[in-house]
Amino acid sequence: MNDSSANTIRWKSGLWHNNAALVQLLGLCPLLAVSNTAINGVALGLATLVTLVVSNTIVSATRHWLIYEVRIPVFVLLISGIVTTIGMLMNAFSYELYLQLGIFIPLIITNCTILARAEAFASRNTVAQSFLDGVSHGVGFALVLIVMGAIRELLGTGTLFSQSDLLFGTLIGEEPLMAFENYRGLLVAVLPPGAFIVLGLLIAGKNLLEQRKHPQHKESVSSEI
Amino acid sequence: MSAKQVSMRDAARLGCYALVTGLVLLLANRFTASTIHRNELQHLNATLTEVLPDSYIDNMLQAKKVAVPDKNRDQSLTVYRGYLNQKPSAVVIQTTAPEGYSGSIDLLIGLTYDGVVTGVRVVKHTETPGLGDDIEIKKSDWILSFNGKGLNSPVNWKVKRDGGDFDQFTGATITPRAVVHEVHQTVEWYKEHRQQIFDRQ
Numbered sequence: 001m002n003d004s005s006a007n008t009i010r011w012k013s014g015l016w017h018n019n020a021a022l023v024q025l026l027g028l029c030p031l032l033a034v035s036n037t038a039i040n041g042v043a044l045g046l047a048t049l050v051t052l053v054v055s056n057t058i059v060s061a062t063r064h065w066l067i068y069e070v071r072i073p074v075f076v077l078l079i080s081g082i083v084t085t086i087g088m089l090m091n092a093f094s095y096e097l098y099l100q101l102g103i104f105i106p107l108i109i110t111n112c113t114i115l116a117r118a119e120a121f122a123s124r125n126t127v128a129q130s131f132l133d134g135v136s137h138g139v140g141f142a143l144v145l146i147v148m149g150a151i152r153e154l155l156g157t158g159t160l161f162s163q164s165d166l167l168f169g170t171l172i173g174e175e176p177l178m179a180f181e182n183y184r185g186l187l188v189a190v191l192p193p194g195a196f197i198v199l200g201l202l203i204a205g206k207n208l209l210e211q212r213k214h215p216q217h218k219e220s221v222s223s224e225i
Numbered sequence: 226m227s228a229k230q231v232s233m234r235d236a237a238r239l240g241c242y243a244l245v246t247g248l249v250l251l252l253a254n255r256f257t258a259s260t261i262h263r264n265e266l267q268h269l270n271a272t273l274t275e276v277l278p279d280s281y282i283d284n285m286l287q288a289k290k291v292a293v294p295d296k297n298r299d300q301s302l303t304v305y306r307g308y309l310n311q312k313p314s315a316v317v318i319q320t321t322a323p324e325g326y327s328g329s330i331d332l333l334i335g336l337t338y339d340g341v342v343t344g345v346r347v348v349k350h351t352e353t354p355g356l357g358d359d360i361e362i363k364k365s366d367w368i369l370s371f372n373g374k375g376l377n378s379p380v381n382w383k384v385k386r387d388g389g390d391f392d393q394f395t396g397a398t399i400t401p402r403a404v405v406h407e408v409h410q411t412v413e414w415y416k417e418h419r420q421q422i423f424d425r426q
Contacts (some may be wrong), residue, residue, distance in 0.1 A: 077242055091257065
């Protein structure tokens, strides 16, 4: 297997076949809690992506030094250290956003995706491959977070990317995109039940696409980690 | 290696990771602490200015912070005292409405020396999005309806459904009721404690 086809497999695995949120159902705690607006999704998605890439890289770089019996505490230690550092940096350099997301940042530690990638991939593969694995799984998770946030915000309040100034300054305008005028809002979408319903629909949609593509499979099968 | 030696080796390795992680956190904290502190002060300052416009005072509110005991609750209230030409001119009181729909609502209330509201802002709350969160200035200008009310004129401190002066929200009465009640309580508390507030060092 040459490099480029291995890279393609990494990308497909993270974005689709082993997507952390839609297939492995890992990281549900931050996924369900923070996907109430699109901009929250973007912010937490980016923070998770950075954490995952840094964690994968460090774990992979020190993998020959790891002792099998104590690897899990070491992973947890590294991940919480990385997340705490990111939280401090956000608090210092993106304070408005930190006010909005601050209480959710420690939630990234509870995202099992990061531990799972450290254990299943980074501790057994080269730094370059682990880096790519972190990027693809991080992007895959972030995309689901953003799509869920966008759907819930659109249904719940009729806006899209409101408060984007917290993240992008005035880059894309202060006013949110109004999808419908005088929309009364579907409250359940921004409440916790809405998170479960939208996630369920997304998973169902993915499985439907898989079945269309491979009609012989009754269920989507994923053996590649 | 004996079992004991293996354990020692594992513990030492884990300790090394812990040491390095701790060191990184220490550096990150050193590096960011002053910026974070400045951010927090700026944020507090901006919120204080929102409830008490600069024209009322000529001192730094944060420098005149005082905790005044309140007999009705366990904690004391935090009060920021404002002065104009060395004379007491205004206060900002930090308080909590305990009876929101889903928990307590933290408020900042600005008052002139005579007990007239210059502004109220919700600092923290967990009310239902889309229903109760109209108490936020970002969502609705309802919170501005307190401005100019206070000890100068008779006010019926209730929501309209209870026969008072303040609007409730469609589908949410408990949240605005709690805020109106707390602002009223605070204004009354200020009337009784004004002397004590400005006498303290």
